[in-house]
Amino acid sequence: MSNVLILGAAGKIARLAEQQLLAETKAKLTLFLRQSQRLGTVDASRVQVIDGDATNQAQLVSAMDGQDIVYANLAGANIEEQATKVVAAMQQTDVKRLLWISTLGIYDEVPGAFGKWNHQMLDGGYLQTYAAAAKVIEASDLDYTIIRPAWLSNKDEVKFETTEKGEHFKGTEVSRKSVADLVTKLIQKPDQEIRHSIGVNKPNTAGDKPEWY
Numbered sequence: 001m002s003n004v005l006i007l008g009a010a011g012k013i014a015r016l017a018e019q020q021l022l023a024e025t026k027a028k029l030t031l032f033l034r035q036s037q038r039l040g041t042v043d044a045s046r047v048q049v050i051d052g053d054a055t056n057q058a059q060l061v062s063a064m065d066g067q068d069i070v071y072a073n074l075a076g077a078n079i080e081e082q083a084t085k086v087v088a089a090m091q092q093t094d095v096k097r098l099l100w101i102s103t104l105g106i107y108d109e110v111p112g113a114f115g116k117w118n119h120q121m122l123d124g125g126y127l128q129t130y131a132a133a134a135k136v137i138e139a140s141d142l143d144y145t146i147i148r149p150a151w152l153s154n155k156d157e158v159k160f161e162t163t164e165k166g167e168h169f170k171g172t173e174v175s176r177k178s179v180a181d182l183v184t185k186l187i188q189k190p191d192q193e194i195r196h197s198i199g200v201n202k203p204n205t206a207g208d209k210p211e212w213y
Contacts, residue, residue: 016180060089171201
């Protein structure tokens with residue numbers, strides 16, 4: 001049984017992962033977020049909820065006490081600062097395993113017309129800040145996995161394939177449920193994909209843009 005700290009626990013992917021972890025594993029979850037009332041009722045026998053700010057290193061250090069894995073589902077213009085504080089807190093508490101949700105395109109790895117469209121949609125701060133956060137993670141001594149999803153859908157399906165850093169990204173979309181499933185699998189087998197950055201997409205979705213645009 002593992003103890004898992006989930007940062008940004010009210011996020012859509014995080015909520016799906018929480019449900020799957022409670023259903024399929026015996027893990028105990030610590031849910032860290034700004035406004036805990038957003039979560040509603042939780043199973044107090046397996047879930048602890050902490051109000052906190054991912055830029056507050058002292059709060060992160062306190063939350064990391066006794067944890068085996070940190071799963072960060074964070075977002076915002078200050079994502080690089082959040083990454084810096086998460087890495088520092090993990091180093092301070094000697095928690096090594098980190099799952100970090102990022103985005104496609106941070107290495108300019110998306111080819112062709114879709115890559116150009118992705119830049120048009122995400123340049124101007126988003127790609128740059130997420131790329132900077134990934135550099136902070138990769139420069140650390142942590143056992144990280146950076147997860148780079150394609151454009152996200154709410155489809156009720158688990159269908160995905162992965163690519164490694166240095167490979168061209170495949171596909172244009174992936175369901176949040178698929179990303180949550182990948183997170184759950186990595187928590188169940190934490191020795192996999194260590195110090196890797198993996199792209200995640202739904203197979204056979206190549207195109208100039210996601211189907212809903």
